[in-house]
Amino acid sequence: MGYVISLANQKGGVGKTTTSVNLGADLASQGKKVLLIDADAQGNATSGVGVQKSSIKKDIYDILVNEDDITDAILPSRHKDLDVVPATIQLSGADIELTPQMARETRLLNALKQVKDQYDYILVDCPPSLGLITINAFTASDSILIPVQSEYYALEGLSQLLNTVKLVQKHFNPDLKIEGVLLTMYDARTKLGQQVNSEVRNYFGETVYQTVITRNVRLSEAPSYGLPIIDYDPKSKGSELYMQLAKEVLAAHGE
Numbered sequence: 001m002g003y004v005i006s007l008a009n010q011k012g013g014v015g016k017t018t019t020s021v022n023l024g025a026d027l028a029s030q031g032k033k034v035l036l037i038d039a040d041a042q043g044n045a046t047s048g049v050g051v052q053k054s055s056i057k058k059d060i061y062d063i064l065v066n067e068d069d070i071t072d073a074i075l076p077s078r079h080k081d082l083d084v085v086p087a088t089i090q091l092s093g094a095d096i097e098l099t100p101q102m103a104r105e106t107r108l109l110n111a112l113k114q115v116k117d118q119y120d121y122i123l124v125d126c127p128p129s130l131g132l133i134t135i136n137a138f139t140a141s142d143s144i145l146i147p148v149q150s151e152y153y154a155l156e157g158l159s160q161l162l163n164t165v166k167l168v169q170k171h172f173n174p175d176l177k178i179e180g181v182l183l184t185m186y187d188a189r190t191k192l193g194q195q196v197n198s199e200v201r202n203y204f205g206e207t208v209y210q211t212v213i214t215r216n217v218r219l220s221e222a223p224s225y226g227l228p229i230i231d232y233d234p235k236s237k238g239s240e241l242y243m244q245l246a247k248e249v250l251a252a253h254g255e
């Protein structure tokens with residue numbers, strides 16, 4: 001049965017998509033069957049694994065708003081054993097179109113029931129907001145992985161995120177857990193980076209991954225080629241670190 005992890009932080013540009021794409025590809029490289037759900041209207045996870053717009057027939061919007069069949073939306077990525085449910089810009093209207101009458105928080109949960117047993121891990125790349133799309137992701141998830149950028153105000157807004165987790169636990173998904181907190185874009189040369197690292201560890205304790213993702217230019221180049229870092233530059237530091245993260249995630253699941 002697929003284990004569902006949402007990658008979430010309502011702060012923009014903290015590494016949610018980079019982590020979704022690369023953790024997804026690395027779990028697949030470790031022999032797991034992975035489904036990556038792009039739940040961000042920017043569609044960066046979709047293009048980041050090499051899915052062309054012209055090949056998209058249905059996307060996450062159709063699943064959430066029209067309740068279309070999720071199997072009609074799933075596409076293979078360029079990486080073996082990594083499939084994707086794509087997102088397009090039409091998702092940006094979904095929050096408004098999901099009206100209160102619609103059991104609107106459980107759409108993704110219901111859709112995933114059909115495919116959960118075909119995957120080992122299902123990763124949901126959340127948008128930078130705590131609206132209905134993120135609530136759908138949390139309601140459908142076993143756990144949440146929170147990427148935190150090792151820069152100014154890293155902890156700001158995280159209490160809001162944790163409040164949303166509590167709300168979802170109370171109303172829709174009592175078993176929702178925190179999978180882990182991942183420090184991203186770390187620069188060990190700066191005092192600030194070290195400060196943020198220890199602040200985040202003080203706040204979240206053992207839930208913070210040992211693996212810390214440093215800034216690596218190859219990680220920022222790879223999406224332009226529609227490739228996860230393991231395929232774009234497997235020898236790069238970025239590739240090495242995301243593989244280390246995948247092994248840490250697997251170990252936490254006893255694998």
Ligand SMILES: Nc1ncnc2c1ncn2[C@@H]1O[C@H](COP(=O)(O)OP(=O)(O)OP(=O)(O)O)[C@@H](O)[C@H]1O
Nearest residue numbers: 012013014015016017018128185214215216219220
């Ligand atoms: N470790 C890293 N080193 C260098 N660049 C990085 C790293 N991680 C992410 N980036 C770059 O930082 C930018 C933001 O990353 P990303 O898109 O993963 O964040 P996000 O949280 O998904 O953003 P959004 O909130 O807009 O969806 C991207 O251009 C990405 O390529």
